[in-house]
Amino acid sequence: MTEARAERAPGAERSLPQLAELLYLLVRKELKVRYKNRFLGYVWALANPFAFAFVYWIAFKFIMRLEIENYSLFLITGMFPWVWMSVGVTGATRSFIINASLIRKVNLPRAILPLGNVAQEMVHFGFALPVIVAFLWFAGEIRPEPSWLWQIPALIALQVAFVYPLALAFALANAYVRDIEYLVGIGFSLMFFATPMVYPITLVPEAYRPWFELNPLHALMQSWRSVFLHGTMEPGHLAFTAVFALLTGIIAWLLYRRLAPRIGELV
Amino acid sequence: MTSAVTCEGLWKTYQRHRPVGVKTLLLGTSPPADTRFAREWALAEVGFQVPHGRSFGVIGANGSGKTTLLSILLGTVQGDRGRVGLNGNVASLLELGAGFHGDLSGSENVFLYGSILGMRLAAIRQRFEQIAEFSELEGAIEQPLRTYSAGMVARLGFSIIIQSGADILLIDEVLAVGDARFQAKCHGALREFRARGGTLLIVSHNMKEVTEVCDEGICLDLGRVVDAGPMAGVAARYQERMAVAEPARGASRAGR
Numbered sequence: 001m002t003e004a005r006a007e008r009a010p011g012a013e014r015s016l017p018q019l020a021e022l023l024y025l026l027v028r029k030e031l032k033v034r035y036k037n038r039f040l041g042y043v044w045a046l047a048n049p050f051a052f053a054f055v056y057w058i059a060f061k062f063i064m065r066l067e068i069e070n071y072s073l074f075l076i077t078g079m080f081p082w083v084w085m086s087v088g089v090t091g092a093t094r095s096f097i098i099n100a101s102l103i104r105k106v107n108l109p110r111a112i113l114p115l116g117n118v119a120q121e122m123v124h125f126g127f128a129l130p131v132i133v134a135f136l137w138f139a140g141e142i143r144p145e146p147s148w149l150w151q152i153p154a155l156i157a158l159q160v161a162f163v164y165p166l167a168l169a170f171a172l173a174n175a176y177v178r179d180i181e182y183l184v185g186i187g188f189s190l191m192f193f194a195t196p197m198v199y200p201i202t203l204v205p206e207a208y209r210p211w212f213e214l215n216p217l218h219a220l221m222q223s224w225r226s227v228f229l230h231g232t233m234e235p236g237h238l239a240f241t242a243v244f245a246l247l248t249g250i251i252a253w254l255l256y257r258r259l260a261p262r263i264g265e266l267v
Numbered sequence: 268m269t270s271a272v273t274c275e276g277l278w279k280t281y282q283r284h285r286p287v288g289v290k291t292l293l294l295g296t297s298p299p300a301d302t303r304f305a306r307e308w309a310l311a312e313v314g315f316q317v318p319h320g321r322s323f324g325v326i327g328a329n330g331s332g333k334t335t336l337l338s339i340l341l342g343t344v345q346g347d348r349g350r351v352g353l354n355g356n357v358a359s360l361l362e363l364g365a366g367f368h369g370d371l372s373g374s375e376n377v378f379l380y381g382s383i384l385g386m387r388l389a390a391i392r393q394r395f396e397q398i399a400e401f402s403e404l405e406g407a408i409e410q411p412l413r414t415y416s417a418g419m420v421a422r423l424g425f426s427i428i429i430q431s432g433a434d435i436l437l438i439d440e441v442l443a444v445g446d447a448r449f450q451a452k453c454h455g456a457l458r459e460f461r462a463r464g465g466t467l468l469i470v471s472h473n474m475k476e477v478t479e480v481c482d483e484g485i486c487l488d489l490g491r492v493v494d495a496g497p498m499a500g501v502a503a504r505y506q507e508r509m510a511v512a513e514p515a516r517g518a519s520r521a522g523r
Contacts, residue, residue, distance in 0.1 A: 014385060017387070018382075018385060021388050022382045022383065025379045026379075029368055029379055032370070032371065033370045036370070103343065104344075104365075105343065105362040105365035106341075106359060106384070107341050107357065177289060177292060179289040183289070262345065264344045264345075265281065
């Protein structure tokens with residue numbers, strides 16, 4: 001017997017292995033539907049971040065002649081984690097609306113839908129890793145470091161913990177206020193330039209630099225860069241990212257508890 | 268002995284709120300509430316019990332709250348007051364194949380939909396042969412779902428549900444799919460399901476069907492239980508009432 005107005009979201013009784021299998025099938029579905037098992041699909045997954053990096057390289061290195069060492073490496077190492085985050089969160093924001101029939105007709109744990117988007121983009125990032133490593137080697141003569149074997153998985157885990165709460169919170173908010181999905185898109189475009197992505201933070205005037213340092217996205221992206229470019233992890237940036245992930249995680253969980261039961265009527 | 272499905276004093280009202288835009292949030296103005304279809308209760312004081320292994324029918328006119336009732340039992344929508352209890356694994360046929368994807372093959376959809384319904388992969392693999400056989404799709408099961416006819420999709424959906432290992436099936440108006448022969452096969456499978464101790468809760472407009480399948484039932488009108496008891500009697504009285512009902516009353520309903 002449960003209260004009809006229980007503080008529990010649908011599908012709460014499912015076990016973890018069950019959820020893991022469901023997540024796996026949902027992600028595989030998306031990848032299959034998008035690429036239809038063609039090899040070219042793999043190439044498309046990489047094309048977008050590379051195209052962006054190339055455009056910025058042309059604009060800043062070739063036309064504006066910015067004096068930055070290893071600018072192409074700087075761009076590439078930030079671009080792929082960024083695309084994972086922004087595409088994942090933007091897609092997740094719409095996930096409840098797109099999967100309305102699942103939300104309304106099946107007692108599915110709703111939180112798994114935005115997680116699917118995050119996981120899907122994580123797979124794309126995984127596809128890109130060998131290409132990033134090859135690019136670093138040939139264009140920058142940075143040899144793969146043995147320490148990457150634990151550093152990269154650790155950062156992937158950190159990034160999932162960082163991105164998923166954002167994805168879940170925006171997805172919930174979007175069920176209530178439909179314009180959120182557009183605002184999230186615009187927000188990531190703005191944040192791309194507010195975060196030192198195409199310029200190093202050393203180019204920011206010193207008076208403003210502390211403000212840029214407060215940006216958790218910068219700490220996350222800088223963590224990726226220091227692993228790829230130097231094989232090191234900066235404890236400060238890691239700790240900042242982890243604390244931010246923990247706080248947003250708590251907020252997203254509270255929001256989920258409170259808002260998820262109603263979205264069956266909203267989507 | 269506990270019942271398979273219990274529902275006590277269930278109330279539900281759909282709020283007038285709609286997904287709002289940012290403009291509304293910022294300016295604090297909202298369009299005047301649309302009261303044309305306003306009705307206080309979607310469900311009012313609904314209560315019934317279904318023992319294990321029984322089949323229960325819910326009938327009523329459009330907008331009387333049948334689907335709302337199933338959604339609350341399933342947990343996708345929340346009631347406002349009252350208690351619901353389901354004793355066992357629940358699978359819904361609120362919509363056959365919610366979660367099917369047209370670009371995936373029939374067999375890939377079996378795995379995806381099975382998992383959505385809560386089955387483990389090992390169990391799906393184990394029952395795959397039976398699912399494929401029941402669906403009578405044969406070679407077509409490896410074709411993309413978008414090439415299927417509506418009847419084929421429904422057959423596949425039903426085949427998965429019946430093998431899903433659920434103890435309680437909530438069925439909303441979906442048995443009227445497939446040709447007469449396949450319908451007969453579905454009814455046979457549902458009888459077997461009940462013989463194994465499974466419980467059925469069926470929403471339907473097909474009085475002949477509910478009378479055939481269900482032992483007991485209720486009739487809803489504007490969210491209230493207006494009749495309850497053995498299904499044949501409930502269905503017969505409902506049909507009498509519908510025959511004399513004044514058509515104007517339809518205007519006061521809120522559809523959902």
